[in-house]
Amino acid sequence: MKKINEIIGERLKSIRESRGLSQAQLAKLCGYSAASRIGNYELGERKISADDALVISEALGVSPAELMFGDRSDQVVSNYEYPLFSKVQAGAFTENSNAYTRSDAIAWIPTAKKASDNAFWLEVEGHSMTAPQGGRPSFPEGMLILVDPDQDVDFGDFCIARLHGDEFTFKRLIRESGQDYLEPLNPRFDLIPINGNCQIIGKVVKSQWPDDTF
Known part of the structure; x- marks a missing residue:
């Protein structure tokens, strides 16, 4: 059975790739010094903290809930x-x-x-x-x-x-x-x-x- 961190990491990778961003590009948008930080998140080797979830989700243009839980219910309709x-x-x-x-x-x-x-x-x-x-x-x-x-x-x-x-x-x-x-x-x-x-x-x-x- 996959661990929570691995599931979140796979979701992060999927969203990142859907935005056409490399790990290095996303790391730069988040203000991280190394792309390996994103890689570690995606592999589930590093836990995404609440603060990092806010930073990463903002960079990706999604809600923290979607990033962490796959929940898109709080997305606002574009009118x-x-x-x-x-x-x-x-x-x-x-x-x-x-x-x-x-x-x-x-x-x-x-x-x-x-x-x-x-x-x-x-x-x-x-x-x-x-x-x-x-x-x-x-x-x-x-x-x-x-x-x-x-x-x-x-x-x-x-x-x-x-x-x-x-x-x-x-x-x-x-x-x-x-x-x-x-x-x-x-x-x-x-x-x-x-x-x-x-x-x-x-x-x-x-x-x-x-x-x-x-």
């Missing part, structure tokens, strides 16, 4: 869809929300999050919003973020901003010593001071991994 745009498209469409049709979107992404009719998804590019190991929240490259241009952006919120008239960037809006900045989560990247060169496009209200269907 809303918003378009996924490239940054070039988003730059044009935020100037005129009537400029696009349904077919212009790269895809329409379902979510349980209700946002305004003008909301849209962007794919995270680069590593400036990947938090240090174990840090949360974190937005690794390839994650999708839902941007709502109709919501106010306050200090401490994550947002999309337009720099120098055309360049889009994803950062957190902060204020230090009376100066406003766009802050990356990755300390290897510099703060961007806001000196009249920045237009706040919208608030980031949701993040999730792409669905397997596209």
Whole structure:
């Protein structure tokens, strides 16, 4: 008879593979230094703690209950869809929300999050919003973020901003010593001071991994 750890490990492996992730990629998303940690979990050689279950399930886009017990009953039905745009498209469409049709979107992404009719998804590019190991929240490259241009952006919120008239960037809006900045989560990247060169496009209200269907 299989042990509990082995059953959970097999479930972890199945979910990971369904997301198209290697052990190394999942370890990186979780902030673990070695892929062998994921391997040990999958083999049932290491018990997944409650804290690790939260981290791993978040990285995989499932609930802790599904990861640990195979229980999908707490999954929320996705009732809303918003378009996924490239940054070039988003730059044009935020100037005129009537400029696009349904077919212009790269895809329409379902979510349980209700946002305004003008909301849209962007794919995270680069590593400036990947938090240090174990840090949360974190937005690794390839994650999708839902941007709502109709919501106010306050200090401490994550947002999309337009720099120098055309360049889009994803950062957190902060204020230090009376100066406003766009802050990356990755300390290897510099703060961007806001000196009249920045237009706040919208608030980031949701993040999730792409669905397997596209």
